[in-house]
Amino acid sequence: MTILIITHSQDNESILSVMAAIEARGEKVFRFDTDKFPTEIQLDIAYSNGSQNIIIANEQQKLNLKEVSAVWYRRIAIGARIPRSMDKQLRQAAIQESRTTIAGMIASIKGFHLDKVVNIRLAENKQLQLQVAEEIGLKIPRTLITNNPEAVKQFAQECQQDIVTKMLSSFAIYDNLGQEKVVFTNPVTSEDINNLDGLNLCPMTFQEKISKALELRTIIVGDNVFTAAVDSQAVHQARYDWRREGVALINAWQPHDLPKDVEQKLLKLMAYFGLNYGAIDIILTPDGEYVFLEVNPVGEFFWLENSPGLPISQTIAELLINCSHQPKSLFDQTKVIHTVN
Incomplete structure (x- = not known):
């Protein structure tokens, strides 16, 4: 049997470390770099007369998903190598169709999933995380998520310490060279409190500084x-x-x-x-x-x-x-x- 790792070609050394640990135990492992689909990796999904075969092939090897006993879902970047010179609407349609195809492929894999995509998506809801964490007895920061400047001002007055701001999503800005600029947690200054008009364009998360x-x-x-x-x-x-x-x-x-x-x-x-x-x-x-x-x-x-x-x-x-x-x-x-x- 084979363990399937779903990631992309720019993922970090954790992939190679886990692959090495699997192989050291005498097991097979297949790495699916999703950024290479559909341009470099081929996928055949066939349902016919009660039988089904899903074959994925990269440059080195071929895998029938019937052989997959476990899946590690790490990262995904489907369609990243589809040429940007392609018509914008057609490129987006190609990416969406590719994503839908792979989502169906993942969902149809029998065996153990680390973790199921539906569970991952639910757990990515940080508002729900805070609610559940507090209900089970974990201490959480006092938190406000809002697009209302007056609510932020009131929140700042109620907090005994200063407040910070952060994003709920994995938010980044890209410069002219395509370099990623991650938006980290930042302090909220008195000047910021008096300049909150932009909240009507994008809600933000505020927390008491711990x-x-x-x-x-x-x-x-x-x-x-x-x-x-x-x-x-x-x-x-x-x-x-x-x-x-x-x-x-x-x-x-x-x-x-x-x-x-x-x-x-x-x-x-x-x-x-x-x-x-x-x-x-x-x-x-x-x-x-x-x-x-x-x-x-x-x-x-x-x-x-x-x-x-x-x-x-x-x-x-x-x-x-x-x-x-x-x-x-x-x-x-x-x-x-x-x-x-």
């Missing part, structure tokens, strides 16, 4: 909980968002032991969304409180394998292999294995 002793990233793989911590306050530009200085801090992460009750609550959160994998961001305050920020259902972990050396790729490989042996049925595509009290 004092930070450490920032944590918790990676959950099945029942395994890995946590690392970094002192983001040690680097000036990282005070509001450690990602802004992610490279400078890349070797500063240390292992961190979460309290068992916090771990159990995080596993309950994962179970609610039907997720076996998640990358969770948490703030540890100077008073020792753990404040949940968000869970990224396909979030990154690659740097944590180098510093502080967490065995995440190995654990993902083991989960994919171990769950490959469950019955192959369209009605049994996922197995949330969290054990919570």
Whole structure:
């Protein structure tokens, strides 16, 4: 049997690490770089007289999806290599048809899904994340999502500390050279409070600023909980968002032991969304409180394998292999294995 990894050709080293861990255990793995479809990767989907065959072929190998025992859904960039010289409307139609084709292909795969796309899409709703997290007992920041300037002014007055602003979506701006400029979490100044007219064009998320002793990233793989911590306050530009200085801090992460009750609550959160994998961001305050920020259902972990050396790729490989042996049925595509009290 074969494990299918769905990603794109520019994904980071986590793909190669998991592939190596799978192959080291004597299992087969096939990498589907979605940006190469439909221009370089061929897909044949045939339904005839009660039989079905789905064949995917890249430059090196060919795979019948009947052989797929588990799927790791990582990243997707379908149609990225369709020429931009193509008529704009026709190009968009080609991308949409390609996306629909691949979505159907993924949905039809029997076997274990890490994780099912429908569960990932539900879990990407950060408003729902905050609601569920608070209901299961996790502490969350005071939050306002609005396009109403007066509501922001009132919110700022109510918060005992300063406020910050962030986006609910993965928002980025691209310069003239096509370079991505990510919009990080930023402080809201008094000048900003008096200049909120643009909210009528785009709602934004505002949160009470939480004092930070450490920032944590918790990676959950099945029942395994890995946590690392970094002192983001040690680097000036990282005070509001450690990602802004992610490279400078890349070797500063240390292992961190979460309290068992916090771990159990995080596993309950994962179970609610039907997720076996998640990358969770948490703030540890100077008073020792753990404040949940968000869970990224396909979030990154690659740097944590180098510093502080967490065995995440190995654990993902083991989960994919171990769950490959469950019955192959369209009605049994996922197995949330969290054990919570």
